[in-house]
Amino acid sequence: MTLVRSELLKIRTTSTWWIFGLISLALWALTLFFNWLQTEALAGGDFGEVPADQSDQLQAVSAADNLAANLYTNGQFFGLLIVLLLGIVVVTSEFFHQTVTTTFLTAPHRSAVMLAKLVAAGVLALLFWLVTTVLNLVTAPLILNSVDVGSQLGSGAIWRAIALNGLAYLLWSVLGVGLGVLIRSQIGATVTGILFYLGGAIGAVIVLSLLASRYGDWINKLQLLVPSLASGLMVGGDTDIPGNPPQWAGALVLIGYAVVAGAIGVATIRKRDIS
Amino acid sequence: MMSDGQPRPSAGTGQITVSGLTKQYKNVRAVDNLSFTVEPGRVTGFLGPNGAGKTTTLRMLLNLVTPSAGTATVGGSRYADLPDPLRTVGAVLEASSAHKGRTGINHLRVICAAAGLPKERADEALALVGLSPAAKRKFKGYSLGMKQRLGIAAAMLGNPQVLILDEPANGLDPEGIRWMRGFLKGLAAEGRTVLVSSHLLSEMQLLADDVVIIAAGKLIRQGPVDQVMASMTHGVRVRVRTPQADDLAAVLREQAATVDADPNGALLVSGVDAPTVGRVALAAKVELHELTTERPDLEGVFLELTAGKAEIR
Numbered sequence: 087m088t089l090v091r092s093e094l095l096k097i098r099t100t101s102t103w104w105i106f107g108l109i110s111l112a113l114w115a116l117t118l119f120f121n122w123l124q125t126e127a128l129a130g131g132d133f134g135e136v137p138a139d140q141s142d143q144l145q146a147v148s149a150a151d152n153l154a155a156n157l158y159t160n161g162q163f164f165g166l167l168i169v170l171l172l173g174i175v176v177v178t179s180e181f182f183h184q185t186v187t188t189t190f191l192t193a194p195h196r197s198a199v200m201l202a203k204l205v206a207a208g209v210l211a212l213l214f215w216l217v218t219t220v221l222n223l224v225t226a227p228l229i230l231n232s233v234d235v236g237s238q239l240g241s242g243a244i245w246r247a248i249a250l251n252g253l254a255y256l257l258w259s260v261l262g263v264g265l266g267v268l269i270r271s272q273i274g275a276t277v278t279g280i281l282f283y284l285g286g287a288i289g290a291v292i293v294l295s296l297l298a299s300r301y302g303d304w305i306n307k308l309q310l311l312v313p314s315l316a317s318g319l320m321v322g323g324d325t326d327i328p329g330n331p332p333q334w335a336g337a338l339v340l341i342g343y344a345v346v347a348g349a350i351g352v353a354t355i356r357k358r359d360i361s
Numbered sequence: 362m363m364s365d366g367q368p369r370p371s372a373g374t375g376q377i378t379v380s381g382l383t384k385q386y387k388n389v390r391a392v393d394n395l396s397f398t399v400e401p402g403r404v405t406g407f408l409g410p411n412g413a414g415k416t417t418t419l420r421m422l423l424n425l426v427t428p429s430a431g432t433a434t435v436g437g438s439r440y441a442d443l444p445d446p447l448r449t450v451g452a453v454l455e456a457s458s459a460h461k462g463r464t465g466i467n468h469l470r471v472i473c474a475a476a477g478l479p480k481e482r483a484d485e486a487l488a489l490v491g492l493s494p495a496a497k498r499k500f501k502g503y504s505l506g507m508k509q510r511l512g513i514a515a516a517m518l519g520n521p522q523v524l525i526l527d528e529p530a531n532g533l534d535p536e537g538i539r540w541m542r543g544f545l546k547g548l549a550a551e552g553r554t555v556l557v558s559s560h561l562l563s564e565m566q567l568l569a570d571d572v573v574i575i576a577a578g579k580l581i582r583q584g585p586v587d588q589v590m591a592s593m594t595h596g597v598r599v600r601v602r603t604p605q606a607d608d609l610a611a612v613l614r615e616q617a618a619t620v621d622a623d624p625n626g627a628l629l630v631s632g633v634d635a636p637t638v639g640r641v642a643l644a645a646k647v648e649l650h651e652l653t654t655e656r657p658d659l660e661g662v663f664l665e666l667t668a669g670k671a672e673i674r
Binding site: 088089091092095096099100101102179183184185187188189190191192193194195357359360361 | 416417420423424425426427440441443446447452454455458459460461462463464467468470471472474475476477515
């Protein structure tokens with residue numbers, strides 16, 4: 087517990103957290119704007135001629151539940167990236183500033199230090215989630231009411247989406263800590279993290295759909311194994327989007343990645359020579 | 362000079378024992394079957410040329426580097442087994458080890474929080490090293506000397522029985538070095554164990570009571586500074602200046618002394634002590650202008666001991 091307090095103090099006594107906070111606030115506002123436009127378009131419901139195989143999907147995403155869930159988890163796309171980077175920085179800044187020597191002198195039990203870092207990064211991630219969620223709870227009803235969908239706050243699905251969003255913030259921060267241990271260089275880990283996240287979301291879809299068109303549709307199911315897509319699936323609305331795997335599968339995949347990253351991180355740091 | 366008096370008795374004897382310590386890297390044996398002890402109540406200089414394995418040894422002692430073989434203990438325990446490491450051992454390993462954007466006082470508070478020490482200790486430790494005025498300045502604005510003092514403050518947070526410093530004089534100005542010397546001597550006088558690594562020999566001669574000399578990862582010599590110096594082949598010499606150099610040299614050689622002339626015209630006499638030289642000169646009615654006992658300095662001893670062993674590895 088003393089170690090967790092120390093890790094939180096480390097975060098509090100540098101400027102990283104509020105710089106990251108300001109950036110995510112700006113990105114939150116940006117995504118809110120786009121989600122607002124999207125919600126208006128979808129709620130309007132006039133899409134003209136839509137091919138039959140796509141109309142199911144369109145109907146699913148424009149259901150009131152999904153529209154609302156999307157708004158109540160607004161800011162998630164960049165928010166998860168931010169907490170991933172925070173998790174990375176919690177570890178790599180120790181190597182960058184050579185404070186890791188002092189840290190391990192103070193607490194020679196390195197697994198305990200790493201667990202404290204995981205907890206501290208998780209606490210910070212949940213704080214980011216909390217602030218975003220409060221902002222969303224203010225703004226989303228305004229938008230939903232403006233398109234005559236209603237706030238949907240009575241729906242259990244909405245609250246579940248909000249909770250799963252929190253879980254996603256938590257898990258991505260854990261992934262960040264694991265990545266930070268594996269790649270100690272601050273710049274290296276940050277770049278890898280960004281590629282891992284954005285590349286996962288955009289690149290993997292392109293690659294997999296190319297492969298699928300060549301080797302068969304089953305390859306599209308591998309999308310589930312891409313962390314950012316699994317995360318997106320996990321926090322999706324109540325109605326499963328047709329043709330895609332169930333929500334819980336996304337959660338399992340992401341938890342799996344987080345556990346593996348955390349465990350590898352702890353195991354690696356235990357034996358490493360600090361010089 | 363300590364604000365909080367004697368080290369706590371719970372810290373045990375505070376003796377450092379290194380036994381058969383070895384670190385094998387891929388191609389290099391950085392530390393090779395090294396054994397020595399460091400006693401409390403004394404300042405021990407840990408000497409060796411650059412690359413001799415000093416830092417690796419200290420890092421193995423502090424559980425930062427895993428030894429390939431052998432053990433290193435403080436008061437009989439391995440560092441990792443100490444129940445309260447910061448209250449037993451304080452270490453200053455590199456001056457530049459704080460987050461550049463964190464203030465000095467916050468750097469210490471972070472350590473206090475992790476070690477379960479009250480955060481007031483951070484203020485006390487800063488005052489101890491005379492850094493209170495810079496408490497709220499960020500680390501990146503610190504001079505090298507201030508960074509070194511902050512490192513010492515961090516090491517003193519737990520009021521430890523044992524203090525370990527790796528090259529603390531690096532980058533310090535003469536005033537800083539003098540401060541450090543007084544500070545460390547004061548700690549040893551309180552009964553603490555002080556182990557200081559350095560390649561600055563002149564500094565060690567003024568500071569250390571004992572020395573441990575290593576080269577190429579191996580122990581060369583250990584003991585009290587004067588004993589190590591006295592054991593050298595270049596023993597004590599007597600410098601004499603006289604207008605009748607030839608006469609004096611002749612009578613001294615009769616006493617089985619070795620006499621050489623130095624370039625400035627003085628005589629360097631070994632094999633007899635200064636009173637003997639004076640007595641012989643008086644008996645021979647030779648006029649003396651200077652009579653000094655010359656001891657070899659640690660630097661000479663050190664260069665002689667480590668000669669040929671400091672090759673680049």
